[in-house]
Amino acid sequence: MRYSPTLLDHFLNPRNAGLMRDPDGTGVDEYEGCGDLARFFLRVRDGRVAEVRFQTYGCGPTIAAASAASERVAGRTVEELLSLKPQEVEDAVDGLPEDRKHAADVVAGALRAAALDALGRRQGEVG
């Protein structure tokens, strides 16, 4: 099999999939030249990620990467999330084939965008 058991498990049983009402931050990333898209919603409490939801459009690895990343980033500070690397997302699904690396890029990009949005809203409130 071309994909790891972890990836297939997340593909078949995605965790934290779906919409979130009144999120504290949202972010979208789309892979250029490819229709793959990930959208993340964050609930932030005391500066940390309390809840994550996602939607994706794309091939199986993108769905799995979004699901695995949603579990991995829970509890982190929003600032930490700003520097999330694609490699960490890839590690969360135990690796991606070369021609599917973009799944990690798009998921990491959307999570970073959501963190930036959350930070902006928080600063807006403070200001």
Add this chain to the structure above:
Amino acid sequence: MSRRVYLDHNASTPVHPEVVAEMLPYFGERFGNPSSVHGFGREARAGVDTARERVARFLGAAPDEVVFTSGGTESDNMALKGIAFARGRGHFITSKIEHHAVLRAAQWLETQGFAVTYVGVDGHGMVDPDEVERALRPDTIGISIMHANSEIGTIQPIAAIGRLARERGIPFHVDAVQTFGKLEFDVDAVGIDLLSFSSHKIYGPKGIAGLYIRKGTKMVSVQHGGEHERRRRAGTENVPGIVGFGKAVEIRGRDMKDEHARLTALRDRLWDGIRARVPEVRLNGHPTERLPGTANLGYRGVESESIVLGLDLKGIGVSAGSACTSGSVEPSYVLVAMGVPLEWAMGAVRHSLGRSTTAEDIDYVVESVEPIVRKLRAVMPVGAA
């Protein structure tokens, strides 16, 4: 994984056991080169001759009108380039939904100074013979229209197009790789001058195919070397492949009719079962004028490769209408030419049935598809496609 269901027969088929048995001696005691004059060579030559006669009979052709090639791609290339270079200049007509073997050969001919018109198709993937007629020019030297498209299975009106070509003395090439051995037709009745056909789509081995060339068709060879295939295609014959191909064709002559009816019923059972359970699904291709075993279904708003992966994990082999390989995803050019909206085209899945497919297989696929599509739609943002 317990159950395995193969619904990708338009991609390739397993070699029929009777074909394997027929081939085996030609790997061993009958290994000779058919060009050799001694007994070893004559044994191999006899195998090739028998196969050629079987293929010719099936086509309604003469044995010397059949040239064996290495695959459908070579046959298509030989047909287009053979016509083109026998004439030196001129204009071709083909369609936008041809196999890449025809499309890219035609595109290459454009770089060599030939002109090509690519006619469109309607929403069912059907070429309009009137559009072919309107595309004709005084310098048209060839028409190439496929018999049925591998993705959607729509069967083209080749008899009407053949009449147009014959009235004007223009060579007519038909890529019949997906219909040869599945549909009954006679090259004379349809007015075909060149016909590509392949072995591994009809339970024969890979690496062997053929091109029918009507006697008197002006052609040049594109592969030079020895005197093989009446100097039309140089290279030592793939004897076991040819022998196997001949046997596969003979078996098709025996089984084709019954299988046509059986697969048509199973194909419709699949479509009826899925559309009864899954919302927002469409059939891509002609509702009736379609290959007996082909059902291309489009799921709105879902990415087809995800469905293929989901079905693969259930032991089911189907193929995706779009593929995201090197970081770019393109919907099928066939579906685009048909005008299928993007959000449907991206979710296209082809099911192609074959001789081993049973009603139980179809029911298993129908049951498996519904939860996969439902789950995928749950994670996919509405309208993202």
